[in-house]
Amino acid sequence: MAEQASLKHPPAAGIEPIIEAKGLSQGQIVRKRFLGHAGAIVGLIVFALILVAAFSSVGYAGIPGWWKYDHEEVSPLVNDGVPTASLFPLAWGEHPFGQDRIGRDLFAMTMRGAQQSITIMVVIGLIAGLIGVIVGALSGYFRGWVEAILMRLTDVIIIIPALLLAAVMGQIAGNRDDGNWLSAFTSNNAVLALGIFLGLVSWVGLARLMRGEFLSLREREFVDAARISGASNARIIFKHILPNAVGVLIVNVTLTMSAAILTETALSYLGVGVKSPDTSLGLLISQNQEAFSTRPWLFWYPGVFIVLICLSINFIGDGLRDAFDPRQKKFNAKKAKDTGAPMAPEKTPVAAMDGTAADGSAAGGTRGA
Amino acid sequence: MLTYIVRRLVTAALILLGASFLVYLLTAASGDPLAELRASNAPNREQLMEARSNLLDLDTPAPIRYFKWLAGASQCLIPFAGTCDLGRNTANQPITDALGHALVQTLTLVTAATVLAILVGITLGIITALRQYSTLDYGVTFMAFLFFSLPIFWVAVLLKEFGAIGFNNFLRNPEIPLPAAIGIGGVLGIVAAIVAGGDTRRRVLTGGIVFAVVTALLIYFSVTLWFKTPGLGPVVIAIAGVGLAYAVTLLTAGLKNRKALQSALIAVGVGVVAYFAIQPLLNQATFLMIVLLAIATVLVGVAIGYFVGGYDRGQSMRAAALTSFLVGFLILLDRFMQAWPTYFDNSRVRGRPIATIGATTPNIEGDFWVLSLDSFTHLILPTSALILISLAGYTRFTRASMLEIMNMDYIRTARAKGLSERTVVMRHAFRNALIPIATIVAFDIGALIGGAVITERVFSVRGMGFLFFDGIEHVDPNPVMGVFVCVAITAMAFNLIADLAYSALDPRVRVKA
Numbered sequence: 001m002a003e004q005a006s007l008k009h010p011p012a013a014g015i016e017p018i019i020e021a022k023g024l025s026q027g028q029i030v031r032k033r034f035l036g037h038a039g040a041i042v043g044l045i046v047f048a049l050i051l052v053a054a055f056s057s058v059g060y061a062g063i064p065g066w067w068k069y070d071h072e073e074v075s076p077l078v079n080d081g082v083p084t085a086s087l088f089p090l091a092w093g094e095h096p097f098g099q100d101r102i103g104r105d106l107f108a109m110t111m112r113g114a115q116q117s118i119t120i121m122v123v124i125g126l127i128a129g130l131i132g133v134i135v136g137a138l139s140g141y142f143r144g145w146v147e148a149i150l151m152r153l154t155d156v157i158i159i160i161p162a163l164l165l166a167a168v169m170g171q172i173a174g175n176r177d178d179g180n181w182l183s184a185f186t187s188n189n190a191v192l193a194l195g196i197f198l199g200l201v202s203w204v205g206l207a208r209l210m211r212g213e214f215l216s217l218r219e220r221e222f223v224d225a226a227r228i229s230g231a232s233n234a235r236i237i238f239k240h241i242l243p244n245a246v247g248v249l250i251v252n253v254t255l256t257m258s259a260a261i262l263t264e265t266a267l268s269y270l271g272v273g274v275k276s277p278d279t280s281l282g283l284l285i286s287q288n289q290e291a292f293s294t295r296p297w298l299f300w301y302p303g304v305f306i307v308l309i310c311l312s313i314n315f316i317g318d319g320l321r322d323a324f325d326p327r328q329k330k331f332n333a334k335k336a337k338d339t340g341a342p343m344a345p346e347k348t349p350v351a352a353m354d355g356t357a358a359d360g361s362a363a364g365g366t367r368g369a
Numbered sequence: 370m371l372t373y374i375v376r377r378l379v380t381a382a383l384i385l386l387g388a389s390f391l392v393y394l395l396t397a398a399s400g401d402p403l404a405e406l407r408a409s410n411a412p413n414r415e416q417l418m419e420a421r422s423n424l425l426d427l428d429t430p431a432p433i434r435y436f437k438w439l440a441g442a443s444q445c446l447i448p449f450a451g452t453c454d455l456g457r458n459t460a461n462q463p464i465t466d467a468l469g470h471a472l473v474q475t476l477t478l479v480t481a482a483t484v485l486a487i488l489v490g491i492t493l494g495i496i497t498a499l500r501q502y503s504t505l506d507y508g509v510t511f512m513a514f515l516f517f518s519l520p521i522f523w524v525a526v527l528l529k530e531f532g533a534i535g536f537n538n539f540l541r542n543p544e545i546p547l548p549a550a551i552g553i554g555g556v557l558g559i560v561a562a563i564v565a566g567g568d569t570r571r572r573v574l575t576g577g578i579v580f581a582v583v584t585a586l587l588i589y590f591s592v593t594l595w596f597k598t599p600g601l602g603p604v605v606i607a608i609a610g611v612g613l614a615y616a617v618t619l620l621t622a623g624l625k626n627r628k629a630l631q632s633a634l635i636a637v638g639v640g641v642v643a644y645f646a647i648q649p650l651l652n653q654a655t656f657l658m659i660v661l662l663a664i665a666t667v668l669v670g671v672a673i674g675y676f677v678g679g680y681d682r683g684q685s686m687r688a689a690a691l692t693s694f695l696v697g698f699l700i701l702l703d704r705f706m707q708a709w710p711t712y713f714d715n716s717r718v719r720g721r722p723i724a725t726i727g728a729t730t731p732n733i734e735g736d737f738w739v740l741s742l743d744s745f746t747h748l749i750l751p752t753s754a755l756i757l758i759s760l761a762g763y764t765r766f767t768r769a770s771m772l773e774i775m776n777m778d779y780i781r782t783a784r785a786k787g788l789s790e791r792t793v794v795m796r797h798a799f800r801n802a803l804i805p806i807a808t809i810v811a812f813d814i815g816a817l818i819g820g821a822v823i824t825e826r827v828f829s830v831r832g833m834g835f836l837f838f839d840g841i842e843h844v845d846p847n848p849v850m851g852v853f854v855c856v857a858i859t860a861m862a863f864n865l866i867a868d869l870a871y872s873a874l875d876p877r878v879r880v881k882a
Binding site for chain 1: 380383384387388391392395396398399400514515517518519520521522523526530822823826837838841849853856857860861
């Protein structure tokens, strides 16, 4: 009776109406919160637009795109390569982003670069997520010597610089005539190989986080209940614990991915990532930074695309974090102070920043450098 | 406790051994060390290749070379023996020497950037946490995300173009056109209005005042060509000093504490007198003298606070010491500005002071002030690039940490017993919010030496990152190993320090023995 009465009261000042009370499932609550996050929605739309434009315009894996040039094609310079796209009047023109010194179309090159960045990002996210979950789950769940070995392995990998691994990969990719399958694969799919190599080193931060989650979740009652009812270890890990840790996982995979884009562009800039004649956003900037005073557009467009992709991913990650964190309530300090309502708990720094802090080290120090 | 530390150190040593073995093999496998010689058409090619093979000991397989390297490196563990041997690089220079130079370069580059980023980041984080969901909060959050998404090499090129080349062009004829002055004033006014907070009237008033002052100041600078011969002078130092005294007192003791305010103001007065007394001494300045003067300034401030006294001597001393330190900094700044025309007209600088590459102007000569200005103009671009990139993390982390603390029960208790908001924020909340931040800072200091491979490359600074990359390019494991060992040891040491500091600062957290 008392409960019903309190339900009829207007919600406490400063706290949004509690949507959990409406009997929604966990997925519905998360979706609702995510869709209510303006930044995340804008980020999602921007990222979707870039994704579609990048993959449909110059084509992918042999499928032709709608854009008339490709990133290696040289065409005669139009108006010394000045961009033809303009807002007033709204026009697209022959070379919307302009051309470089020898007449390659910058729009095609930028789109190709964005493709590469997104591919690498997804590959890193998948590999790092998979390895991170497995290592973190095993060491957090079984503890003992499994944990000792896996965590020492993580410690070793965390201090090996990503730059070095990229250089090694570049070397393997260069030995085309070696005839072994590894060099053949890396030289034919340089971008994919770079993503795989980087993924193999960026799982460490995730593994530590997942281990922490598993350490605390394995002590909970529902795990005991599952064990008593005869569930196997694998079932407890995948069916009982993992779904409870999926929020942390998704958020941090997103953040790993946004750090991965910067790692890839930085490595390409240093000349150990994607190599010419193929192109990438970092490589474009590295090739054209000397021409900043004469052809500034060659520098602006690739850079803006890096920032846009990375920013939209970061906003999506922020939205996901808000959506998944059950302690998070929209809370307005001013309103609460005015009416003297009890304060709602805020997100903890662990949930808020651990992902990014871990990614800094996961990227092997390339980020922030 | 002791067992814990010993155990950590032993594991760290084992991890270091394993990782260094891997790094050595990876570097050795990362390419053909003779590639550049193979491609050359020098007549003595065979000889050169022979010499390089001997230098790098290429006839020995890489795993065995690692143990040879380890034998040399392990001699570094004997203190003061001077037998440290980390091998030589392809230019036949001992790695220990190269590391020494690189370390100095990297630390000068990264230290200022890190300290500033931490200070500004924590300040912004606290302000945004106190004003959660305000325009300021949203603005700073967006900026933090934006900076976090910027590739450093892109920022660096932009800074070179607009910060160095553009500003140098401006200095040739430092006149600010009236629309530009009004525009800059307007932007700063809007920023001030957003930062000010409070009701609309207060915001508009603050914004208006800032707009008027900035615009007038810029017009004054333009008319008097201030940027050619900058300077503060005793009057400006006195006015700014009084402002600082009020601000410092407000933060450390509260304006109600009259004794603290008095001691801060006395410190400003002493500073203005010292400004005249100290000028001849400053003409023969050295770095050591500046450090000693800084210490003396703080001591004078403490003494002023002690003699003024009051019911809480500590607060007066703190306020006076901080104020006198800041006033001393202003006097130093003024002296640097006096040296500016000399530096500007130096035959090596030729009127383009802000440099885009390197760490010093080659062959520059001059007194302490000119040389300091020279390294300052070289450091300003890489430092600002690094600050921009690392600011975001500190801001977000401090904000989250501060928000969590502000919702704690003990903060409500502090408010309930009638403490002023300043005391609640500065004494109860801020100090506790610093605990998690302290660990992050320790991590970052550990990573400092790893430095900034990309920043060093863009700005052509020959630091640790340069050495590392040089080793990779020449497929020479020795420099790579040297850098790696330095970075790994500091990183691990500071990780340990971070864990110990956390348990020392927060008694709820215990280290497992």
